[in-house]
Amino acid sequence: MTPETLIEGVQLRFYVHMHARHDGMLVSEWLLELAKEHKLGGCSVFRAIAGFGRHGVLHEEAFFELADDLPVVVEFLLRENEVQILLQRVRDAGTALFYSLVPARFGLLGNEEHQ
Numbered sequence: 001m002t003p004e005t006l007i008e009g010v011q012l013r014f015y016v017h018m019h020a021r022h023d024g025m026l027v028s029e030w031l032l033e034l035a036k037e038h039k040l041g042g043c044s045v046f047r048a049i050a051g052f053g054r055h056g057v058l059h060e061e062a063f064f065e066l067a068d069d070l071p072v073v074v075e076f077l078l079r080e081n082e083v084q085i086l087l088q089r090v091r092d093a094g095t096a097l098f099y100s101l102v103p104a105r106f107g108l109l110g111n112e113e114h115q
Helices: 026-037 080-093
Strands: 006-017 042-047 048-053 058-060 071-078 098-107
Touching: 006 026, 006 080, 026 042, 026 080, 048 098, 071 080
Parallel strands: none
Antiparallel strands: 006 071, 006 098, 042 071, 048 058
16 A cells, blocks of 8 residues: 555444453454454454443443443444444354444555554
8 A cells, every 4th residue: 555545445343342352362362363364454443431332321431440241342443344344244153243344445644654
């Protein structure tokens, strides 16, 4: 990819609980490893300070104690074909995960050697 290239792709986000597991591995780590195994784009994992899902249960970080199961976002910027590969691998694993897809354009500024 040259610095001038702008890629049309997708921002894929999985919303999971911090301690959620798949085959004994944290789901966030499992998703990272799954993407690396298939050489799919890049990924970041973000921990929320508070959140609730479709069941309305509030999970939040308290001042003196940390909540046991805070929300985590596992975010990818991928090409459309890469998104389909990753989603299919998650389906094949039989793991129920909530996700969102948002169209995205992304690229690289500057010299890749210095990144």
